[in-house]
Amino acid sequence: xxxxxxxxxxxxxxxxxxxxxxxxxxxxxxxxxxxxxxxxxxxxxxxxxxxxxxxxxxxxxxxxxxxxxxxxxxxxxxxxxxxxxxxxxxxxxxxxxxxxxxxxxxxxxxxxxxxxxxxxxxxxxxxxxxxxxxxxxxxxxxxxxxxxxxxxxxxxxxxxxxxxxxxxxxxxxxxxxxxxxxxxxxxxxxxxxxxxxxxxxxxxxxxxxxxxxxxxxxxxxxxxxxxxxxxxxxxxxxxxxxxxxxxxxxxxxxxxxxxxxxxxxxxxxxxxxxxxxxxxxxxxxxxxxxxxxxxxxxxxxxxxxxxxxxxxxxxxxxxxxxxxxxxxx
Amino acid sequence: xxxxxxxxxxxxxxxxxxxxxxxxxxxxxxxxxxxxxxxxxxxxxxxxxxxxxxxxxxxxxxxxxxxxxxxxxxxxxxxxxxxxxxxxxxxxxxxxxxxxxxxxxxxxxxxxxxxxxxxxxxxxxxxxxxxxxxxxxxxxxxxxxxxxxxxxxxxxxxxxxxxxxxxxxxxxxxxxxxxxxxxxxxxxxxxxxxxxxxxxxxxxxxxxxxxxxxxxxxxxxxxxxxxxxxxxxxxxxxxxxxxxxxxxxxxxxxxxxxxxxxxxxxxxxxxxxxxxxxxxxxxxxxxxxxxxxxxxxxxxxxxxxxxxxxxxxxxxxxxxxxxxxxxxxxxxxxxxxxxxxxxxxxxxxxxxxxxxxxxxxxxxxxxxxxxxxxxxxxxxxxxxxxxxxxxxxxxxxxxxxxxxxxxxxxxxxxxxxxxxxxxxxxxxxxxxxxxxxxxxxxxxxxxxxxxxxxxxxxxxxxxxxxxxxxxxxxxxxxxxxxxxxxxxxxxxxxxxxxxxxxxxxxxxxxxxxxxxxxxxxxxxxx
Numbered sequence: 001x002x003x004x005x006x007x008x009x010x011x012x013x014x015x016x017x018x019x020x021x022x023x024x025x026x027x028x029x030x031x032x033x034x035x036x037x038x039x040x041x042x043x044x045x046x047x048x049x050x051x052x053x054x055x056x057x058x059x060x061x062x063x064x065x066x067x068x069x070x071x072x073x074x075x076x077x078x079x080x081x082x083x084x085x086x087x088x089x090x091x092x093x094x095x096x097x098x099x100x101x102x103x104x105x106x107x108x109x110x111x112x113x114x115x116x117x118x119x120x121x122x123x124x125x126x127x128x129x130x131x132x133x134x135x136x137x138x139x140x141x142x143x144x145x146x147x148x149x150x151x152x153x154x155x156x157x158x159x160x161x162x163x164x165x166x167x168x169x170x171x172x173x174x175x176x177x178x179x180x181x182x183x184x185x186x187x188x189x190x191x192x193x194x195x196x197x198x199x200x201x202x203x204x205x206x207x208x209x210x211x212x213x214x215x216x217x218x219x220x221x222x223x224x225x226x227x228x229x230x231x232x233x234x235x236x237x238x239x240x241x242x243x244x245x246x247x248x249x250x251x252x253x254x255x256x257x258x259x260x261x262x263x264x265x266x267x268x269x270x271x272x273x274x275x276x277x278x279x280x281x282x283x284x285x286x287x288x289x290x291x292x293x294x295x296x297x298x299x300x301x302x303x304x305x306x307x308x309x310x311x312x313x314x315x316x317x318x319x320x321x322x323x324x325x326x327x328x329x
Numbered sequence: 330x331x332x333x334x335x336x337x338x339x340x341x342x343x344x345x346x347x348x349x350x351x352x353x354x355x356x357x358x359x360x361x362x363x364x365x366x367x368x369x370x371x372x373x374x375x376x377x378x379x380x381x382x383x384x385x386x387x388x389x390x391x392x393x394x395x396x397x398x399x400x401x402x403x404x405x406x407x408x409x410x411x412x413x414x415x416x417x418x419x420x421x422x423x424x425x426x427x428x429x430x431x432x433x434x435x436x437x438x439x440x441x442x443x444x445x446x447x448x449x450x451x452x453x454x455x456x457x458x459x460x461x462x463x464x465x466x467x468x469x470x471x472x473x474x475x476x477x478x479x480x481x482x483x484x485x486x487x488x489x490x491x492x493x494x495x496x497x498x499x500x501x502x503x504x505x506x507x508x509x510x511x512x513x514x515x516x517x518x519x520x521x522x523x524x525x526x527x528x529x530x531x532x533x534x535x536x537x538x539x540x541x542x543x544x545x546x547x548x549x550x551x552x553x554x555x556x557x558x559x560x561x562x563x564x565x566x567x568x569x570x571x572x573x574x575x576x577x578x579x580x581x582x583x584x585x586x587x588x589x590x591x592x593x594x595x596x597x598x599x600x601x602x603x604x605x606x607x608x609x610x611x612x613x614x615x616x617x618x619x620x621x622x623x624x625x626x627x628x629x630x631x632x633x634x635x636x637x638x639x640x641x642x643x644x645x646x647x648x649x650x651x652x653x654x655x656x657x658x659x660x661x662x663x664x665x666x667x668x669x670x671x672x673x674x675x676x677x678x679x680x681x682x683x684x685x686x687x688x689x690x691x692x693x694x695x696x697x698x699x700x701x702x703x704x705x706x707x708x709x710x711x712x713x714x715x716x717x718x719x720x721x722x723x724x725x726x727x728x729x730x731x732x733x734x735x736x737x738x739x740x741x742x743x744x745x746x747x748x749x750x751x752x753x754x755x756x757x758x759x760x761x762x763x764x765x766x767x768x769x770x771x772x773x774x775x776x777x778x779x780x781x782x783x784x785x786x787x788x789x790x791x792x793x794x795x796x797x798x799x800x801x802x803x804x805x806x807x808x809x810x811x812x813x814x815x816x817x818x819x820x821x822x823x824x825x826x827x828x829x830x831x832x833x834x835x836x837x838x839x840x841x842x843x844x845x846x847x848x849x850x851x852x853x854x855x
Contacts, residue, residue: 012567012603019555027333027551035673101426130425130459137380138336153607153665158456158486161375161545164333164552167570167605170673198672261675264682269590273597275672292589296682303675 005046005062008179008201009171010039014046016166018060021050027164028139031121031147031155034168037202040148043168044117048072048080051144052111068111079111084119092124097131104135104143118147122154129156136162170199180204195277220255221279227326228286235326239319249319250309256322257302263287264295290327301325334551335544338519340381341403341412343389347515347543348507349378355502356382360389361397366500368472368481370457372488373504376544379484382504383453386482387411387419391447407447418444419451425459433460433467440471440479450479457483458490465492472498506541509533515543516550525550526559534565570605577609577616578640584656584684585647592681596674606673610664610680616641617657624650652687659683746818748781754815755779761811769804785821786812796824 005014013032020026030047032040046062049069053062062069071077083100085092100116108114121129136159139145145163152160152167173194179201180190185208197204207213227235242249259282262274266287274283287295305322309315331337340346343353352371359365369386371379385401388411394402401408410416422436436452444450454460460468472481472495483499485491507515513536520527527550535553539546553560553568565571576599583592599609619631623645631638648656663676751758763770778789790796799805805822813819847853 016552016555016568023555025331025555029333098426127425127428127459130456131423133425133456134423151607157542158375161542161548164548167608169570169600169603169605172601257675258672261672261678264678265593268593269588270593270597273593292682293686296679296686299682300679303679 003061005043005050006064007039007042007046009175009199010043010168013043013166013168017043017047018050020060021047022060026051026144028143029136029145029147029163031149031152031160031163031165032168033149033151033165035150035170035200037197037200037206038168038170039201040168041117041119042202043166044146044148045072045075047146048077048115048117048144051113051115052077052079077111077115079108079114080117081115082117082119085123088120090123092118092121092128094125094128094131097124097128101131101135104140108142112142114143116143116145118145121147121149121159122151126156129159133158133162171201173199176201176204180208183208192278195275198275216251217255220252221259221276221282224256224259225282227323232324235323236320239316239323242319243316246309246315249315250306253302253306253309253322257299257306259283260295260299260302263290264292264299267292267295286327294327298325298327333548334519334523334554335376335547338515338522338547340378340385341388342401343385346378346382346385348511349382349504352382352502352504356386356389357398360400363397365390365480367475367479368499369483370488370491370496370499370501371482371484371504372491372501373486374506374542375486376539376542376546377504377507378543379486379504380453380455382502383455383482383484384411384419387416387451387453387480390449390451390480391416391418410446416446418447418449419453421453421455423456424454425456428459428461428464430461430463430467433464437467437471441476443476444478448478451482452479453482453484455484456486458485458487462492465495469494469498507543508541509536512536512539512541512543512546516546519547519550520560523554525554528559528561530562531560531565534562534569534571538569567603570603570608572599572602572604572609572612574616574637576604577613578637578644580613580681581616581644584681585644587685589681589685592685593678596677596681600674606677607664607666610660610677613660614657614664617653617660620645620648621650621653621657624648624653655687656684659687746781746816746820748779750816751781751786751812752779757815758808758811761814762807765807765810766804769799769807772798773808781820784819785823788822788824790824790826793826796826799824 004011005018007014017026030044032044034040049062049064049072050056050060052068052072054066054068055063057063064070064073068077072080075082081100081103083092083096104114104116106114118124118132124132133156136145147159147163149155152165176194176197176199177190180193181187183205185193189208193204193207197207223238227238230238242252258275259279262276262279262283263286265271265274266283267290274280276283290298301322305318308318343357346353365386369383371383373379388401388403388408390400391407391411392400392402393405393407394400401411403409403412407416411419422432440450440452475481481499483491483495488496488503513532516527516532516535519525520532531553535546535549538549549565549569550560553565558564576595579595580592583589583595596609600606619633619641622628622630623641628638628642631641633641645653659680660677663680666676759770759773762773772795773788775791775795776788777791778787780787780789788796788799790799799808799822808822809820843851843853
């Protein structure tokens with residue numbers, strides 16, 4: 001992994017970026033896309049380090065111990081500006097971009113380049129995205145813009161076409177499994193987490209280090225099982241409880257979504273690709289009870305629910321609606 | 330730091346602009362006849378050359394070359410100054426960041442000063458759609474009658490956001506997507522200039538990928554070039570995350586056989602091998618589009634290898650044109666889907682499931698319909714029963730998940746009964762069932778069609794809900810008991826949904842007389 005910029009997976013992207021650095025052919029704008037926690041930011045930061053490292057051990061590599069490397073790793077480098085919405089799910093404002101347009105005109109303080117990291121750029125509102133266009137097309141020399149986003153389709157096409165797009169894909173599960181084992185997970189846990197995170201190293205690692213989320217998941221699955229055989233009254237009670245905290249509701253919906261997806265895959269006969277491998281039994285039973293198209297319908301209702309939640313619908317009504325779609329026995 | 334190719338290779342003369350001859354010709358003629366207008370509006374998709382042409386025009390009007398046809402010469406001081414971005418009379422404004430009314434007022438105050446170097450002062454207002462409404466309005470008077478030394482060039486990708494009052498004051502030029510051939514040509518020019526070794530196939534893939542945006546294509550070439558190797562199709566596919574053709578064909582096979590498992594496995598295998606889900610969806614759409622072309626008898630428009638073409642021909646016969654269209658819609662939705670990526674493959678999987686559901690009806694409709702062997706009418710129409718008999722119920726996705734192993738084991742190779750016999754004995758069977766379970770009898774009473782096929786009795790119900798009620802092992806067992814009691818035969822039991830409206834032929838008006846006749850049990854005789 002040392003030769004892969006200390007990153008897991010994405011070898012093709014690292015190879016390409018390393019070539020850019022060692023040949024001095026790096027561009028002024030890159031866009032890294034991929035699911036959350038797949039390693040977009042880590043790759044961008046590693047690239048930034050490779051660009052600025054003063055004593056690279058090999059061409060296109062970084063040492064990790066010089067001042068520049070350490071400062072960038074801590075995101076405290078004076079020539080590294082990080083621009084993002086104030087919180088996840090927030091909005092990147094046009095003032096932030098205007099400020100950036102001023103700051104790119106200044107020469108870098110200590111490094112060779114001024115690196116601007118624009119995180120989660122899908123959260124930029126249309127005016128901020130438009131305000132960046134001209135800078136993104138013809139940035140001043142010595143300025144490198146690194147954008148990250150969930151997927152290129154969410155951004156303005158004019159933004160995407162100005163960047164070199166690197167679409168990061170999930171890390172293959174076996175690879176992630178080995179990595180987790182190196183990090184101290186036992187065999188079962190490594191397999192479980194690798195599947196659960198579906199190829200997102202960052203997420204898998206956070207699950208490994210912090211048990212609370214797994215505990216929460218376990219509880220939610222217990223409740224899910226309860227709901228499957230619950231009466232309508234109970235379901236409505238649960239809906240009321242769910243609708244109180246939107247964040248939690250969203251997390252629950254995501255979990256249901258993954259479970260229904262597994263059921264759908266199972267009933268289609270694809271038993272390898274499922275995510276919740278610790279719940280095989282439950283999924284097996286459900287897949288016998290439900291047909292492919294029923295499972296699909298449940299999956300869709302959960303998916304639609306997540307989208308509607310974002311658009312601020314009445315959460316309680318939504319919860320009730322989704323729960324009414326649950327299979328009756 | 331080297332410049333990105335799309336900046337380095339920005340056309341500097343008219344003939345370097347590819348695929349926009351309708352605009353460059355017009356502008357060149359205007360230059361030669363010295364009939365250059367005072368306000369231009371360039372509109373068109375990204376990466377088609379708006380900013381480039383705007384700069385060319387700016388260069389040409391101030392060029393010092395003797396012959397007007399030669400302008401821009403790219404040699405005189407002014408041309409060089411423009412190329413180096415230091416020409417004082419070319420004012421390029423980023424409307425997206427200077428979008429307020431104050432910015433326009435500032436422009437209006439300064440426009441009356443005569444040019445400092447050249448003959449004309451050029452204002453290029455890029456991304457002009459982002460100007461606020463007051464800003465647009467403040468610009469109106471100036472745009473209508475600017476001083477004789479000023480030329481405005483507005484450029485935008487979103488023409489619909491420009492007020493009509495601005496549109497009517499400008500000469501409007503619509504940029505088109507650059508044709509595939511022109512993009513390939515340009516890629517080759519750049520490859521030669523940069524000493525890159527690009528395979529023809531790779532260039533074609535890049536060009537097709539860019540959808541008519543020259544900048545997209547050049548960016549991609551740029552990206553690939555940095556590996557310092559020969560740019561092959563393999564390399565391009567790897568960076569783009571393109572799946573092999575086999576994946577797409579396998580997936581379509583899965584849809585044809587109504588086997589979701591095969592389709593899903595094809596998707597997952599491709600994604601595990603590093604394909605990009607959206608890219609895969611786009612490939613599927615492209616393949617389906619080719620299928621549609623074949624179906625419409627336009628197969629010479631497709632560029633594919635012989636082998637793939639043969640496969641397409643076979644597939645084209647398997648689906649009806651409307652089914653292909655619906656499949657295309659479903660996968661296209663997956664390709665342009667904006668939802669975030671919790672599970673990147675989810676969009677594709679849902680599209681596949683959608684398609685399988687749609688095709689449940691469409692496929693049967695397109696398959697060559699044999700005449701029903703045993704047209705029976707227990708209660709309702711024969712047409713519906715026929716549809717039921719055409720499809721192998723074992724394959725229908727809705728029924729896959731309801732296996733009744735214990736039922737199978739009971740079945741002995743008994744002499745089977747015909748449908749007529751069964752329909753005749755149906756009342757008796759129901760009476761027997763009634764003794765053990767009144768609700769079940771009521772359910773059976775509401776069945777829409779009965780048919781015996783081999784050793785299986787297919788009961789058609791009006792809705793999924795009713796069908797699922799019958800499909801419980803104990804219910805099935807008691808029906809079987811009743812049948813064997815009445816007829817002395819062991820039959821397997823399957824249910825299927827035959828809604829009255831769902832199976833109406835497409836060309837029949839749903840509310841018309843014919844439809845009513847079909848519902849009452851009629852059959853269309855050709």
